[in-house]
Amino acid sequence: MNMKLAFLLPALLLAFAHAPAGGAPFDPSALAALQPPAEHGAFHSGWISLGLKAADLKEKQVSPGHITDVGEAQIQLYFPAGWRPQDKRAALCIFPGGGYALQAIEKEGVRIARWAAEHGMVGVVVKYRVSGENNAIGMFPGPLLDARQALRVTRRHASALGVDPRRIGVIGFSAGGHLAAMAATLWNRTLPEEEDNPLKNVSARPDFSMLIYPVITMAPGTTHGGTRSKILGPDPTPALAELCSAERQVTAQTPPVFLVHALDDGVASANSRLMEQACREKGVPASLHFYPAGGHGYGMEKRGQPTDEWPEAAEEWLSERGILSSRETPCGNAPSGAGTAPGTRRE
Template sequence: MNMNPVFFSAFFPAFACAAAVPPEPSALEAICPPSEGKAFHSGWISLGLKAADLKEKQVSAGHITDVGEAQVLLHFPAGWKPQDRRTALCIFPGGGYSIQAIEKEGSRIAGWAAEHGMVGVVVKYRVSGTSNALGKFPGPLLDARQALRTVRENASSLGIDPLRIGVMGFSAGGHLAAMTSTLWNRTLPEEAENPLKNISARPDFSMFIYPVITMAPHTTHGGTRNKILGPHPSPALEEMCSAERQVTKQTPPVFLVHALDDGVSCANSRLMEQACRNKGVPVSLNLYPTGGHGYGMEKRGHPTDQWPDAAEQWLKEQGFLPSPASARGGAPSGAVPSSGTRRE
């Protein structure tokens, strides 16, 4: 995809009150989309949540750590206009709450979303491979909720339908997406002074790709659990951060992907599927015999190569694709009322 980077922060009036520090002058410039109607993306935009003065660094190609400031990067589809009412996909890269696969599980996924007419939103949430504080609950959840609220608050300027904002997360990012989908109405004292706290943080649909779901020691991924909970979590915190235990009838529709040979046990996705079925939440579990972990949307010659097509079909079944460019808005007309599908 030929992307033209531009700064787009002028479409975010809520940042003025949400940000702890003023944005950089360049981020205040209103740059119009390309006149030829090509796909394009914004620059990194602060969500106003900043921790320590860390210097972000690349640990390997496409992987970063020491992210001290929550930010978003928006990918807009060809033909986008501010008056559109498109579906938006907020994307959480994985990395065990220590690093982030910001390209393979971030910008490339946002490009896929834009190719399908959606606005792709990469969420760079705060993590660190050296600081024990960053990556620990509730920090990543605060960042995820802030991203959803910011996009929803500014939907009318971003060509987004506020009732068509979903999440997709990979590995630990899948756990973050799952917490966002199940704890969206949980009051967090850290947000008491947040000017966006009354904006809904509920995703309208949820997609978890080779996710960590539970914090139960015998099933979870140990490194992810230790980073988000710390070495000696209380039973109450473990339960709160186990997404399968927090599913309610109000949990948005769920799409799951896992390979049977994944080092992160596919029992995580099975637990989420069963929890959704128990509560009548539409759910689609896509299990593949091989594929391993951490493949993003790369084609590796495994059955997991099929999951992007399955995701596209599910979004169509749920009424979120095709992403409408009209201003009619409203809830998706094609939402599936049943408990969904299962593929093995």
């Protein structure tokens, strides 16, 4: 990092970190001043508070690259080489998995953000609130509030971040895939917890969603039991289970969906099938990629399995939809599928 960036990034972090609960807007002047030379490599910020805090937890590392007891929602921004604040790049909000009890923050967060930056996008790692001990942390609507706030902050400050506000998407893995699916289907649902949020009128709708070995449904027999227990709590009502079953919440306004699942995954591949079917019934473009083997939790690691191919399939899908191009495709604030090509399906 050059001296100019080393000086300006702390100012950016302070601007975010002192936002009160509810995510008050930060002064984007610190970001607007970031103008690295064209030859400058990729760079990233530190962790930035979203102003949403549930408890005074002490974050812990449970194993290398895995954290728990996250009591405050935060984001980390990854910028591509050659980034300028006047750019209009796509942005990717990233939700690591971990059953709403922990997060694979390195494999399914940081590495994905670096991949996004390598492909010209601004990567936004979202550290949403979870806990392995405090059962109230990780329950609905907490993680969804964090996801929506990350989308709103990115969109509200798109011009300072060098981001096209109509090309802001989500990607999630396992339980993070469930969170991304909720963000894509419940983006316009009124939540009383956001009543005093000064950003509540900023759209939280993702422009596209990428669900990688996701939990989708809360239906017993198909869902993942641990994930269901954490997000719904010990005694959920049928209405809450219905609300958190993403396939039951798909509408014509749901953004285009890219899905990846291995047939030998411990999280039933029927989850992705249910989502693809629901999208097809509502006219939402959906690209479903089933692989014969690969298991679960591989992120973008190459393990000598058929699932090794999915990042290339994702890049192709993003390119086909104009997300990786500089074109200002109006897919974000228009009905899903407007001005876009139909999705593909691979089995």
